[in-house]
Amino acid sequence: MRRLVLFCHRHAGLIIGVWLVVLVGLTLVNRTAGADYRDTVNLPASDSSRAQDLLAQVKGGGQSGDSERIVFATSSGTVTDAQIRARIDPMLAKVAALPHVSQVVSPYTPQGQAQIAGDQRVAFATVSYDAPANKVAPSQAQQLVDVARSAGQGDLQVEVSGQIAMRASPPSLGGAYIGLIAAAAVLLITFGSLFSMVLPIITAAVSVGSGVAIVGLLTHAINVAQVSPQITALMGLGVGVDYALFLVTRYRQGLLAGRSPQEALGVAAVTSGRSVLFAGLTVCVALLGMFTVRLNFLYGIALGSSIAVLLTMLAALTLLPALLRLLGMRVLSRRERRRLAERGPQAEREGRAWGRWARGIIRLPVPATLASLAVIVLLALPFLSMRLGISDAGLDPKGTTTRASYDLLAEGFGPGYNGxxxxxxxxxxxxxxxxxxxxxxxxxxxxxxxxxxxxxxxxxxxxxxxxxxxxxxxxxxxxxxxxxxxxxxxxxxxxxxxxxxxxxxxxxGTTAVDVDFSQALTQRLPLFIAVVVGISFILLAIVFRSLLVPLTAALMNLLAAGAAFGIITAVFEWGWAGALIGQDRTGPIEPYLPVLLFAGLFGLSMDYEVFLVARIQEEWHRLRDNRQAVVRGLAATGRTITAAAIIMVLVFASFVLGGNRVVKIAGLGLASAVLLDAVVIRSLLVPAVMALFGRANWWLPRWLDRILPRLTIEEPGADGTATDEAVAPEPASAGR
CATH class of the missing domain: 3.30.70.120 (Alpha-Beta Plaits)
Structure with missing residues (x-):
């Protein structure tokens, strides 16, 4: 790790140039090739798939493509009035001439008489396509919406519903830019240096931009859902800023301790750099665990998200060292540089507030454990009533044509006509x-x-x-x-x-497909959770040479997942505070979101687990005193973990400002999980539990120690601990 980071530091120009070529090249290729996102659910053994296959065999009118509805309503008179028909008929003729349109059934024909509501104020025309929605370009989908709505003026409202109409309004990144600005403000406050603030933002932006471009290219090889770019950006920005923050923090500590930039970077590489490597790989493993569900709809999301995390990890370990070479000592604030010149190097000191907090937990580990568990369980209670299902167009953002058409159909015919x-x-x-x-x-x-x-x-x-x-x-x-x-x-x-x-x-039918999809995911969810938890347990056991550390980490991550699911259930299913994020209606939670959120938050929570416990392990190897190691580890990392959590929460929460419900749920779920993980679990529950277990935290059977491969996060003597202030360990006791 040290050699890689220092190589990138010495050859800064080359590394920066390579990353720029990668970013620009991938972006240009992606724009040239275009993207072919497909919300395809393949359930070959299900009733709904067999029904669709039969419908596609209907001679001369097979429903192999998607079917849209043009819904229109009048506020005065009826839809059968001559002046209304005079506006609808020409519009339908134009729609019939659009690309991929195979048939238009007007409510004014004998075949479509049932498409006029009983009060004759609402009616709809059926538009059949000869291709599925994913084969209809967004521009062609927008053309359908524009042509249909062009007839709506005055007392006549015209809207479009269906999968193709949805392609005219793809999910957006929401307020991601607001989140980045807020994250930059936190970095500036944390470091007090403009250059230190810019570095994590640049590395995250470059890696996420490359990741989104790769996801666009993947659409030509595998099925990739429309929401994948937003999920990719969500995961990449969140971890990207954090990984860079961990490295920059340790690098700055080395400079303040009097080390040269190259020495400080070497120490950061073998400590925080290895933590970033392991944390990033753990997140990727958790995300790729979605393949165990064996549903092609999730494959693109899993690959896209893991690629984004992998690129952010690589950028933190290669691009960031190169940028540090250009900045040198300017990563420190002017006041810090002046103090270093006047007073000389200073040994790293623990954060006073975090030191007091850690000692308080060590003194009262049982109350701290019970209090944190009570908070988590309380937040997780709504999860017990979570219902999985695909939300319908009635939950689309206000102002969209799909939402308006849903409301018109429900008003004229009843809600069931929407599905x-x-x-x-x-x-x-x-x-x-x-x-x-x-x-x-x-x-x-x-x-x-x-x-x-x-x-x-x-x-x-x-x-x-x-x-x-x-x-x-x-x-x-x-x-x-x-x-x-x-x-x-x-x-x-x-x-x-x-x-x-x-x-x-x-x-x-679409509704039956959604029912089958929900059932299939629900049946496979336990296996997925077991695989992710099991692999994470093994990786942590290898790194920390312990059984209790990975066991408690797995249990705590499961608790955090339950609490996050409880929060999104209360907001999106119960309606609590939904108006604050633009949700005026409630509905079930998309069945694939628990899979995605569990993989994401389980992997992301490992970031803080690895960063905190790795530092505690460093102190344990140096002091051989568990309590002192916990105090010093939390005191040294508390501020960084808090800043990293705030940044990640701001980035995730900014996606809640978007209009797409799935992106809102993912953003709120990950933001709440990270906040809970950093504030309650890593800052309270983990140190309390480790204090209770004492030396048992680091116990590993000898036979298992011989079997497990060696993979350590820190290198003995490489972190410069010999120059740190000597600390005499307290006498060992059963609780240490």
């Missing part, structure tokens, strides 16, 4: 057709069904007949009642109607 179910199956004989009709008859009186149009029987491209039955639920797509209806159709209604006929009918 119809589609029952499909082969109906080649009279018995099969009769079974389909029996299903339709059963649904006509179902208490959870708002409407069921007449069943359609269409020839299949490969021969035979395919039955298509549309079902409009009485509840919104995201409601639990709708998921219950899907299960009722599959478990009771369809089997009862088709018994003895050999007919197989499948429940599909």
């Amino acid at each position: 119809p179910l589609v029952i499909a199956g082969h109906a080649d004989g009279a018995a099969a057709r009769q079974a389909v009709q029996r299903v339709a008859g059963s649904l006509s009186g179902h208490e959870d069904v708002a409407g069921t149009p007449q069943a359609m029987f269409a020839p299949a491209s490969g021969g035979g007949t395919i039955a298509v039955l549309t079902v409009y639920p009485d509840s919104a797509p995201q409601d639990k009642a709708t998921a219950d209806l899907v299960h009722d159709l599959r478990d009771r209604v369809i089997p009862a109607a088709t018994q003895g006929t050999g007919t197989r009918l499948y429940v599909g």
Whole structure:
């Protein structure tokens, strides 16, 4: 590690040039190639996938592409008035001529008569595409929205709903720039030096910019969700500033201790640099653990996020040393440089406030442990009522066309019209057709069904007949009642109607896909958690040569995850303080978010665990006194951990200012987890528990010590401890 960092320091011009070439080159290539983000969910064995396959086989009108709705409503008169129709018909003709549009069903045709609401104030036209949404360019999606809304003037409102309409308003980075500005302010206060403040921001920006470009290029090789760039930036900016902060802090401490810039950087490399390397690899391992869920929707998010973290780690270990070469002693404030020149080097001193805090915890470890656990458990209680599900367009930001169309459909037809179910199956004989009709008859009186149009029987491209039955639920797509209806159709209604006929009918549609996706993720979540926790435990055991340190770290991270999930449940599902972040409605938590958040926060929390415990381990090897090691480790790192946590919280929280609900949840979940981790767990619970365990913290069976590979964060004697103030260890006791 020392050789790598010092090489980059000596060849600063080369390293900076390489990073600039990488950033500019990747950005240009990404812009030239474009991005092909796809929110594709592949569940080959599910009912919804089988239904979609059958719909694609309908001869001459296969629903292989997405279907949009143009919803219009009038505030005076009815939609059947001549003046309204005179504005709608030409608009629909223009839509029919747009790229990829295969069919437009107007409510003014016999085929679309059911698309006019009972009070005749709301109606919709169905627009069928010959390609899925991800194959429709954002500019073409925007063209559909613009053409449709051009007819809306005065008393006529026209909006568009569907996956293609959503591509016209992709997720944004929200207030990420505000977060960076706030982070810069914290760095300036922490260091008192403008140059020290700029360094972490530059390294994070360069690495995240490169990471986002790589994610854009990945879209041409694998399925990458639309929200991936925002998640990539979220993770990269958060850890990027922190990693640079850890290194700059240790480097500055070395300069103040009288070391030359090269010596100070060498010490920073073998201490904080190794901590950054291990922490970054742990975050990547946690994120890549999402592959154990075996759902292609998560692969792009996992790869993009891990690439961003890997690049920020590399930038901290290569680009940052090169930039330090250019700045030299200017990373210190003028007052610090003047004091160093006048008074000479000074031994590193512990933060007085953090020293007093640490000694207080050591004196009262049991009350400190109980108090911190009480806070965590209280925050985690809402997690027990978390419901996983895909939020519908009713939770889109106000002012978007998808949100407006959702509200119009719900007002005119009922909320279920925003997410119809589609029952499909082969109906080649009279018995099969009769079974389909029996299903339709059963649904006509179902208490959870708002409407069921007449069943359609269409020839299949490969021969035979395919039955298509549309079902409009009485509840919104995201409601639990709708998921219950899907299960009722599959478990009771369809089997009862088709018994003895050999007919197989499948429940599909976007809402059914969401139900299957949620169920698949819920079933695989325990395995994912076990894999991430297990791998993290092994890595920490290898580094710290201990069993209790990784065990307590794993348990504490699970508690932090529970508390973070409790907070997002209270805000986004219960509605607590939702108005403060622009959420005027509540809904379930997207099923993939617990996977993403757990991987992210479990990995990120390891940053502080490694940074704190590594410093405690340094003091333990030097003093062989557990209590003194805990006090000195916390006193030396408390200020840095607090500053790093504040920065990460500000960056994560800034994403809450964005309009996309998924990005809001991810930002708030990670921000709350990091804040709780730094303030309660690392600053209170970890030192209290380590004080209670005493020397047992560093116990490792000899047989296991021989088996585990050697990987230490600090190098004996490389950190310059010989020049530190000598401290006589206190007599050993059972609690040390």
